[in-house]
């Protein structure tokens with residue numbers, strides 16, 4: 086099986102007996118492995134030389150798209166460039182080589198990093214304390230809702246409902262449902278914020294809380310944020326801030342000051358860990374004073390200049406993850422915050438918002454913009470005009486962007502925008518890159534009108550064309566099999 090791009094599978098290369106390394110003759114007697122544990126035939130492994138091996142995997146890596154190779158405006162995901170210095174710090178042997186079972190006395194430096202990172206994140210969020218345990222955004226949400234439940238339970242009634250706006254990320258309603266709550270969806274108003282009247286109607290003594298993303302998935306800062314938080318508090322509910330979009334607000338506004346009680350960060354969006362690819366992330370959760378007793382154990386505390394792990398927390402919801410969270414990701418966030426400082430973080434958010442507004446203004450003539458007001462770090466266009474006039478859909482235009490060398494934006498999300506294209510340029514791109522992206526989008530809008538067939542058939546330049554995404558998700562076939570071996 087030869088692929089369209091001519092890169093064969095590694096199993097199809099090399100020749101029998103060829104090796105990528107040379108090992109000395111064994112100078113110990115062979116171990117006596119019982120016959121029933123031994124293979125009858127040697128395994129069919131690739132047999133290639135070292136240089137074939139290196140070239141093969143380098144060629145494969147070049148088929149992939151990454152932030153190191155190009156612009157990646159995948160909305161909601163903050164696919165910004167992450168400074169290499171933060172990776173270098175996380176790899177320092179004294180940090181990368183320690184084991185979580187080491188006693189606190191032996192890893193004072195690691196505990197200090199967790200302790201100080203907690204203070205930095207608490208300051209950025211306007212919260213009292215932060216747990217580092219959750220391993221992702223959705224995991225942070227679940228932790229946060231457990232904290233809200235524990236808070237209400239302590240007062241005698243966990244309540245039954247969680248309110249979620251219809252623009253929410255899918256993880257919000259999923260989290261509330263997993264934590265045993267009934268999910269009540271709130272409509273958006275014409276300006277893209279929460280419909281405050283619908284909120285007031287939905288509020289009663291059974292509402293445990295509201296989960297809100299701000300800026301929301303339309304890239305809009307809710308204009309009624311204080312009205313919303315005050316109304317929920319008046320009804321005895323708590324406010325959960327989905328901080329996945331923190332890249333828009335650092336140093337400008339704080340969830341705590343807006344009136345929120347719980348917030349999660351995605352360190353793998355905002356704080357220097359690459360997002361995607363299935364690598365480790367972290368979703369630290371910050372809370373106001375009232376919720377501190379319920380935080381997961383352990384927390385890092387400091388006494389007389391020494392750091393220790395505090396497990397003595399009787400109201401804690403317990404652990405939500407092994408050990409102390411994804412430590413390597415925490416180190417990168419720590420290095421990122423220390424290297425930028427407060428003014429640097431503020432500039433990150435300012436530049437991210439500036440870049441998004443720049444691209445939005447330049448694309449406005451070519452596409453529908455359903456919520457036409459200044460955006461934060463991202464914005465949402467609609468491909469409705471192209472669909473209605475030429476039968477060219479957002480998916481077609483997204484695929485065509487690949488031919489221009491750009492990763493497509495997030496498409497068909499948020500659900501409240503027809504043919505949505507959600508564009509997040511981030512702060513790390515030069516104005517030349519933004520201009521090149523704008524030119525490509527404008528060219529595609531022209532092609533949609535003049536040569537729709539070309540856009541329908543895109544991409545034309547990638548190793549693979551369009552995959553059957555449903556089949557890929559439902560029947561993933563990830564393993565190579567020698568000829569004749571059946572899939573089971």
Ligand SMILES: *Cc1c(COP(=O)(O)O)cnc(C)c1O
Pocket residue numbers: 161162221222223224254256257298302327329330351366368
């Ligand atoms: C990314 C994202 C999440 C989920 O975060 P994960 O780390 O992928 O679990 C939640 N809410 C919003 C708004 C997001 O963009």
